[in-house]
Amino acid sequence: xxxxxxxxxxxxxxxxxxxxxxxxxxxxxxxxxxxxxxxxxxxxxxxxxxxxxxxxxxxxxxxxxxxxxxxxxxxxxxxxxxxxxxxxxxxxxxxxxxxxxxxxxxxxxxxxxxxxxxxxxxxxxxxxxxxxxxxxxxxxxxxxxxxxxxxxx
Amino acid sequence: xxxxxxxxxxxxxxxxxxxxxxxxxxxxxxxxxxxxxxxxxxxxxxxxxxxxxxxxxxxxxxxxxxxxxxxxxxxxxxxxxxxxxxxxxxxxxxxxxxxxxxxxxxxxxxxxxxxxxxxxxxxxxxxxxxxxxxxxxxxxxxxxxxxxxxxxxxxxxxxxxxxxxxxxxxxxxxxxxxxxxxxxxxxxxxxxxxxxxxxxxxxxxxxxxxxxxxxxxxxxxxxxxxxxxxxxxxxxxxxxxxxxxxxxxxxxxxxxxxxxxxxxxxxxxxxxxxxxxxxxxxxxxxxx
Amino acid sequence: xxxxxxxxxxxxxxxxxxxxxxxxxxxxxxxxxxxxxxxxxxxxxxxxxxxxxxxxxxxxxxxxxxxxxxxxxxxxxxxxxxxxxxxxxxxxxxxxxxxxxxxxxxxxxxxxxxxxxxxxxxxxxxxxxxxxxxxxxxxxxxxxxxxxxxxxxxxxxxxxxxxxxxxxxxxxxxxxxxxxxxxxxxxxxxxxxxxxxxxxxxxxxxxxxxxxxxxxxxxxxxxxxxxxxxxxxxxxxxxxxxxxxxxxxxxxxxxxxxxxxxxxxxxxxxxxxxxxxxxxxxxxxxxxxxxxxxxxxxxxxxxxxxxxxxxxxxxxxxxxxxxxxxxxxxxxxxxxxxxxxxxxxxxxxxxxxxxxxxxxxxxxxxxxxxxxxxxxxxxxxxxxxxxxxxxxxxxxxx
Numbered sequence: 001x002x003x004x005x006x007x008x009x010x011x012x013x014x015x016x017x018x019x020x021x022x023x024x025x026x027x028x029x030x031x032x033x034x035x036x037x038x039x040x041x042x043x044x045x046x047x048x049x050x051x052x053x054x055x056x057x058x059x060x061x062x063x064x065x066x067x068x069x070x071x072x073x074x075x076x077x078x079x080x081x082x083x084x085x086x087x088x089x090x091x092x093x094x095x096x097x098x099x100x101x102x103x104x105x106x107x108x109x110x111x112x113x114x115x116x117x118x119x120x121x122x123x124x125x126x127x128x129x130x131x132x133x134x135x136x137x138x139x140x141x142x143x144x145x146x147x148x149x150x151x152x153x
Numbered sequence: 154x155x156x157x158x159x160x161x162x163x164x165x166x167x168x169x170x171x172x173x174x175x176x177x178x179x180x181x182x183x184x185x186x187x188x189x190x191x192x193x194x195x196x197x198x199x200x201x202x203x204x205x206x207x208x209x210x211x212x213x214x215x216x217x218x219x220x221x222x223x224x225x226x227x228x229x230x231x232x233x234x235x236x237x238x239x240x241x242x243x244x245x246x247x248x249x250x251x252x253x254x255x256x257x258x259x260x261x262x263x264x265x266x267x268x269x270x271x272x273x274x275x276x277x278x279x280x281x282x283x284x285x286x287x288x289x290x291x292x293x294x295x296x297x298x299x300x301x302x303x304x305x306x307x308x309x310x311x312x313x314x315x316x317x318x319x320x321x322x323x324x325x326x327x328x329x330x331x332x333x334x335x336x337x338x339x340x341x342x343x344x345x346x347x348x349x350x351x352x353x354x355x356x357x358x359x360x361x362x363x364x365x366x367x368x369x370x371x372x373x374x375x376x377x378x379x380x381x382x383x384x385x386x387x388x389x390x391x392x393x394x395x396x397x398x399x400x401x402x403x404x405x406x407x408x409x410x411x412x413x414x415x416x417x418x419x420x421x422x423x424x425x426x427x428x429x430x431x432x433x434x435x436x437x438x439x440x441x
Numbered sequence: 442x443x444x445x446x447x448x449x450x451x452x453x454x455x456x457x458x459x460x461x462x463x464x465x466x467x468x469x470x471x472x473x474x475x476x477x478x479x480x481x482x483x484x485x486x487x488x489x490x491x492x493x494x495x496x497x498x499x500x501x502x503x504x505x506x507x508x509x510x511x512x513x514x515x516x517x518x519x520x521x522x523x524x525x526x527x528x529x530x531x532x533x534x535x536x537x538x539x540x541x542x543x544x545x546x547x548x549x550x551x552x553x554x555x556x557x558x559x560x561x562x563x564x565x566x567x568x569x570x571x572x573x574x575x576x577x578x579x580x581x582x583x584x585x586x587x588x589x590x591x592x593x594x595x596x597x598x599x600x601x602x603x604x605x606x607x608x609x610x611x612x613x614x615x616x617x618x619x620x621x622x623x624x625x626x627x628x629x630x631x632x633x634x635x636x637x638x639x640x641x642x643x644x645x646x647x648x649x650x651x652x653x654x655x656x657x658x659x660x661x662x663x664x665x666x667x668x669x670x671x672x673x674x675x676x677x678x679x680x681x682x683x684x685x686x687x688x689x690x691x692x693x694x695x696x697x698x699x700x701x702x703x704x705x706x707x708x709x710x711x712x713x714x715x716x717x718x719x720x721x722x723x724x725x726x727x728x729x730x731x732x733x734x735x736x737x738x739x740x741x742x743x744x745x746x747x748x749x750x751x752x753x754x755x756x757x758x759x760x761x762x763x764x765x766x767x768x769x770x771x772x773x774x775x776x777x778x779x780x781x782x783x784x785x786x787x788x789x790x791x792x793x794x795x796x797x798x799x800x801x802x803x804x805x806x807x808x809x810x811x812x813x814x815x816x817x818x819x820x821x822x823x824x825x826x827x828x829x830x831x832x833x834x835x836x837x838x839x
Contacts, residue, residue, distance in 0.1 A: 057347075057349075059344070059346075059350065067343075068343055068344060069343065069344030070341065070342070070344065071341070071342045071344055071346055072341075072350065073350050073351045074338075074349045074350045074351060076349075076359075077359070078359065097344075099347050140351055140352045140354070140355050143352045143354065143376075143377075143380055144340050144341075144352050146376060147313070147340065148282065148283070148373070148374040148376055148377050149282060149283035149284075149311075149312060149317060149340070149373075149374065150313060169601055170598045170600070170601075171550050171551065171754075173560060175556075175560040213560070215553060215555055215560060215752055216555070216743065216745040216749055216752045217743060218743045219741065219743075219754075239770070241770040241771075242770065256556060256560045257560070258553075258560045400769055401767070401769060401774065402766070402768050402769050402774070404739070404740055404741055405739070407596075407597075407598035408596055408598065409592065409593060409598070409600055409737065409739065410738060410739045410740065410741070410759070411737060411738030411739070411759070412738065412740070412759070412766060412767070414792070417791075417792040417795030417796055419796070422596070422597070422598075434708075438711060440776065440777060440779075440780030440783075441774070441775075441780075441784075
């Protein structure tokens with residue numbers, strides 16, 4: 001059985017991080033499983049955790065009255081889910097639902113925050129990785145906004 | 154006077170590049186809301202139509218006009234010719250009204266083709282966006298017909314919504330194969346869709362291929378291709394191993410009319426398939 | 442870059458002019474030159490005066506030539522004036538080169554009838570175009586013909602309509618004795634002396650009360666036509682006079698274009714603010730492309746009759762200055778006038794080198810004279826060269 005530390009060390013997100021730091025962060029994580037259709041979190045929930053997806057698929061959804069729930073994006077193996085735990089008002093902005101059986105490591109935001117404050121180098125390394133995720137997500141969203149395959153691009 | 158037009162290959166095209174051959178509609182198949190496939194057969198049933206994956210034909214509707222459409226059928230089955238297109242203009246609208254037996258004019262095949270031979274012994278990653286899957290389908294047919302000659306074969310496909318996914322049942326069949334990895338994604342979907350949502354470029358990062366030993370074939374809207382190229386190169390795929398199919402206004406298909414110029418290139422005869430390193434300095438420039 | 446075959450067009454005259462002796466014939470003999478060509482079955486097309494401009498049209502006698510006329514051309518202006526002599530070729534160029542004869546503005550590609558089992562394509566009646574002799578072809582125009590030969594005959598595909606007209610054309614060149622206000626062939630090495638591609642080349646000399654032509658043949662059939670005239674070996678003095686006239690034209694070009702690194706200059710200045718500047722003046726009227734002797738772009742139109750039973754496919758000159766030109770589903774690729782002017786100029790002076798191995802400009806200056814607002818491509822290139830590498834941002838902060 002792999003430990004959280006093993007899984008952290010194997011993940012693309014933390015792979016390049018120095019092993020002592022991987023150990024520290026692993027201390028803030030726990031294994032979680034979501035059955036197909038289960039919500040990982042709901043819009044408006046207090047945002048305390050983020051997730052490193054190990055397997056499965058999660059849809060980020062938003063309910064549009066009159067149209068139903070729309071999927072904005074799906075995330076899968078190796079992806080990081082949720083950053084609202086870092087930014088005020090610390091509430092989940094969207095629904096996240098497992099489209100299939102999903103395994104993840106849930107990281108406690110408060111725990112991570114403490115570790116990063118205690119060691120600024122760790123804090124820098126951690127947030128630098130998160131920034132890359134946010135930037136890529138934003139770039140993809142912009143591309144999605146172009147509605148490239150529409151009749152009149 | 155009635156003239157029998159011999160369906161012909163490139164030789165006759167060189168003699169009279171405007172000569173058309175008569176083809177009859179065998180079937181018109183609706184693909185998605187706004188796309189359809191024409192299945193054509195030469196009026197002279199014995200004729201074969203030889204083409205290479207990625208080439209296009211000029212299709213003429215009597216009394217309406219002529220437009221370029223990529224060939225989307227199997228090059229190894231040259232007796233029928235498939236063309237998938239979107240209903241966007243007067244000619245395609247008229248095409249969609251055609252009934253089986255109606256006669257179309259066909260000129261071609263024209264243009265450069267996907268370097269399928271160059272893919273041998275390599276991984277092949279095919280990235281398609283929207284109707285860009287149509288000109289890539291012949292390449293997939295060719296590769297699957299001699300599957301053992303290639304390494305891993307990966308198809309990454311992006312469409313607007315689940316309803317806009319082209320060749321859906323065929324994609325399902327391909328997905329079920331063990332020797333072909335198919336990943337599809339849509340830009341938007343309602344809850345309940347079990348596939349991926351997100352841009353097709355997002356699939357490149359985790360697709361299983363060896364970047365240093367891969368040939369990439371890319372077709373879709375130009376912006377999608379530009380971002381796809383960035384992701385492929387970030388994975389380490391060299392520019393010389395990336396091939397794009399460009400779209401420009403083609404009227405004559407043989408380099409005489411000037412409409413399809415893209416920088417120094419005539420897309421109709423220097424393309425539509427280009428190796429990235431030949432296009433790179435023009436891609437992304439405005440209004441070229 | 443793709444290497445294309447550099448085929449000579451069929452029956453292309455070979456450049457052997459230097460091997461043959463130059464002879465002189467006097468002005469009264471000129472009518473016999475026309476007669477000789479006509480006797481060989483040629484329809485002679487030459488300069489005439491029509492609607493206040495020089496127009497290439499059918500000519501049967503020297504009197505129909507613009508005898509004693511000259512032209513004055515500058516940016517956005519063209520007018521004919523009287524000379525004080527009776528020169529036959531004492532001018533430079535009219536608005537149209539020989540393009541309409543070789544690459545007509547409209548061509549019916551084919552006709553079709555609504556068929557049942559087949560598309561009933563009716564071949565065009567095989568009306569062979571007349572056998573033309575072009576009289577008074579200038580050096581820049583020979584180069585323009587050579588350029589269109591490459592476009593329509595030099596690649597993998599051959600344009601049968603162009604080839605049918607081009608084959609067998611007899612070319613009588615006239616070396617320019619004067620340069621127009623918008624001429625810059627000397628900058629592009631395309632004139633004012635015709636050096637290739639002609640059957641006959643003439644220099645018109647009027648001095649010391651004499652009016653004669655120094656002639657050289659470029660082909661055997663040119664030599665044959667010359668043999669039927671009453672000619673004398675040209676004396677050293679006559680040859681010197683002829684050479685002096687052409688040298689004088691070369692020295693008095695109205696415009697100049699610095700071609701050093703031209704392709705690279707324009708390519709690296711693709712976002713130069715000068716494109717915005719010229720776009721502010723350009724009307725995108727397409728005049729420049731219509732008068733340009735090398736512009737070859739066309740579109741195809743479908744014409745049907747009221748019964749819907751008959752359709753025709755017509756090929757017509759088109760211009761990269763229209764928004765429809767670059768239309769792909771969804772819109773025009775070159776929506777702004779800036780991008781359309783840039784496309785035209787960079788095609789002529791940069792990407793043409795990639796496509797066909799030469800510039801697409803011959804220095805005839807027609808696009809300058811016939812531009813309603815007098816846009817001068819030599820001036821546009823000069824402006825870009827002066828501030829090579831400037832970007833819009835730099836200009837705004839300067």
